[in-house]
Amino acid sequence: xxxxxxxxxxxxxxxxxxxxxxxxxxxxxxxxxxxxxxxxxxxxxxxxxxxxxxxxxxxxxxxxxxxxxxxxxxxxxxxxxxxxxxxxxxxxxxxxxxxxxxxxxxxxxxxxxxxxxxxxxxxxxxxxxxxxxxxxxxxxxxxxxxxxxxxxxxxxxxxxxxxxxxxxxxxxxxxxxxxxxxxxxxxxxxxxxxxxxxxxxxxxxxxxxxxxxxxxxxxxxxxxxxxxxxxxxxxxxxxxxxxxxxxxxxxxxxxxxxxxxxxxxxxxxxxxxxxxxxxxxxxxxxxxxxxxxxxxxxxxxxxxxxxxxxxxxxxxxxxxxxxxxxxxxxxxxxxxxxxxxxxxxxxxxxxxxxxxxxxxxxxxxxxxxxxxxxxxxxxxxxxxxxxxxxxxxxxxxxxxxxxxxxxxxxxxxxxxxxxxxxxxxxxxxxxxxxxxxxxxxxxxxxxxxxxxxxxxxxxxxxxxxxxxxxxxxxxxxxxxxxxxxxxxxxxxxxxxxxxxxxxxxxxxxxxxxxxxxxxxxxxxxxxxxxxxxxxxxxxxxxxxxxxxxxxxxxxxxxxxxxxxxxxxxxxxxxxxxxxxxxxxxxxxxxxxxxxxxxxxxxxxxxxxxxxxxxxxxxxxxxxxxxxxxxxxxx
Numbered sequence: 312x313x314x315x316x317x318x319x320x321x322x323x324x325x326x327x328x329x330x331x332x333x334x335x336x337x338x339x340x341x342x343x344x345x346x347x348x349x350x351x352x353x354x355x356x357x358x359x360x361x362x363x364x365x366x367x368x369x370x371x372x373x374x375x376x377x378x379x380x381x382x383x384x385x386x387x388x389x390x391x392x393x394x395x396x397x398x399x400x401x402x403x404x405x406x407x408x409x410x411x412x413x414x415x416x417x418x419x420x421x422x423x424x425x426x427x428x429x430x431x432x433x434x435x436x437x438x439x440x441x442x443x444x445x446x447x448x449x450x451x452x453x454x455x456x457x458x459x460x461x462x463x464x465x466x467x468x469x470x471x472x473x474x475x476x477x478x479x480x481x482x483x484x485x486x487x488x489x490x491x492x493x494x495x496x497x498x499x500x501x502x503x504x505x506x507x508x509x510x511x512x513x514x515x516x517x518x519x520x521x522x523x524x525x526x527x528x529x530x531x532x533x534x535x536x537x538x539x540x541x542x543x544x545x546x547x548x549x550x551x552x553x554x555x556x557x558x559x560x561x562x563x564x565x566x567x568x569x570x571x572x573x574x575x576x577x578x579x580x581x582x583x584x585x586x587x588x589x590x591x592x593x594x595x596x597x598x599x600x601x602x603x604x605x606x607x608x609x610x611x612x613x614x615x616x617x618x619x620x621x622x623x624x625x626x627x628x629x630x631x632x633x634x635x636x637x638x639x640x641x642x643x644x645x646x647x648x649x650x651x652x653x654x655x656x657x658x659x660x661x662x663x664x665x666x667x668x669x670x671x672x673x674x675x676x677x678x679x680x681x682x683x684x685x686x687x688x689x690x691x692x693x694x695x696x697x698x699x700x701x702x703x704x705x706x707x708x709x710x711x712x713x714x715x716x717x718x719x720x721x722x723x724x725x726x727x728x729x730x731x732x733x734x735x736x737x738x739x740x741x742x743x744x745x746x747x748x749x750x751x752x753x754x755x756x757x758x759x760x761x762x763x764x765x766x767x768x769x770x771x772x773x774x775x776x777x778x779x780x781x782x783x784x785x786x787x788x789x790x791x792x793x794x795x796x797x798x799x800x801x802x803x804x805x806x807x808x809x810x811x812x813x814x815x816x817x818x819x820x821x822x823x824x825x826x827x828x829x830x831x832x833x834x835x836x837x838x839x840x841x842x843x844x845x846x847x848x849x850x851x852x853x854x855x856x857x858x859x860x861x862x863x864x865x866x867x868x869x870x871x872x873x874x875x876x877x878x879x880x881x882x883x884x885x886x887x888x889x890x891x892x893x894x895x896x897x898x899x900x901x902x903x904x905x906x907x908x909x910x911x912x913x914x915x916x917x918x919x920x921x922x923x924x925x926x927x928x929x930x931x932x933x934x935x936x937x938x939x940x941x942x943x944x945x
Contacts (some may be wrong), residue, residue, distance in 0.1 A: 343405030378714015456519030539653025552645030848886030
């Protein structure tokens, strides 16, 4: 159940840990988790939804009694020193949760079952290491690309396996290593060699020092049709991001237990098989793709312009064209470039970098900047940091060791800031600021404000009026509950026409004024002409022309434009029109005097005619703001 006040994610982590603690499953827990917010400069532990709405920090942290294990964070440009304080406070806050779980385990927990692990014997691991370590070091003495590294290691593995595992005819199998034990021992040897070279020699597999960043180049505007594009390349990782702008009616609707029901900024991350040289079916998004997309989305949200000043829904799609680690942070950089290329006035550019960690049993450690795939696989940490020059906007950390000390965390944040600034400078050299104009094919949005009581008249029965206006002008029209109307169109002429029609919605017909409108209905006694948005009047058959008219269709057809004068408006609001008055140059008084036809047939489609449309006082669930008939956006 949910009370709608407190988020559930932190409770879920603590509940899962408590369940394992009292079970017979052996593990290294307990784990405690908290959320840390910051409201008016003060940290808040486990804030409510309402407090989170006012918070500039959303830090979710999990850890053991001694160290931090996992971090997920979104922030509004929080400085590194403040983030370090939040992490330290969060680790202190999980201690009572951990103590309670230990108490539960002591009081009601089951005895832990014993698990036998089948690992290679120490003498096997030593023999394999002695056989392959020399060849591995020789391979790693020169800088290697991703392909060169894996091909070189595969060759060493094949040669050693043939020598140590293949039993010649007549030989004793006991003198040879089983293949499965050899392969596991080889992976351990590979890990030991790579890690020792980093710790002892500060030399990474591609030849970089611990703080070095791979070569970067980027570009914008690579697709002429897209609203914005950013191409970001770092080493062998390349991301192409596309930005698309639309009306707020295209914002994503959310159906979850959070009070947030719509999302105007959407980032989707795709990791196709070809990015790693593989061929396999393209199916739905994996959890990894969803998570990476959410991380990059979180990194850009704090710098987006306010809805009032930039009333667009924004979608960015990041495609991983080539991958050798850190594609999620590449997507952050690609998204920034795409948004700036699209002319989105972001508050500040955002860059991201993935930090790694190598440790050993003696306490030595090295923090690595901009890790590649091999270092992620063989290392102890993947710590992603994104932010602006002013501070952090997103964090994500997963580690493979028992925890990360506060000192390591502070060093990683400081090192990431330096790297972020270097990456950002490369990006700003390509596009120093967001473009001042939107791209040719991007929709231009005009904002119009109408009285709330006119919304129904604009929409029309079943969305008839709004659909007709969209079809006529080619514009997309989105109506908000407060009477704000957004008109989007790549054609400035169509948008202008729609704007004039909508602004005229509050205008009333005036006796004696001349209007040009379309015929919307034909009866035997005359034609109904739409002279203003939502306003129709009747031209009696006797007033259609200077000469006698036998049939209305002889003069007017559906959709024809007629120039008419308003000659009378009765107490019920029905409007009498005359085409003859315009042709003869009569005044309204003269037209009324000469009009001998009946006066009971007039009509008015303005908001006051409730009889045949049910009125507009209750516009609730039946409104379709965009005229499509298939969405009810509240």
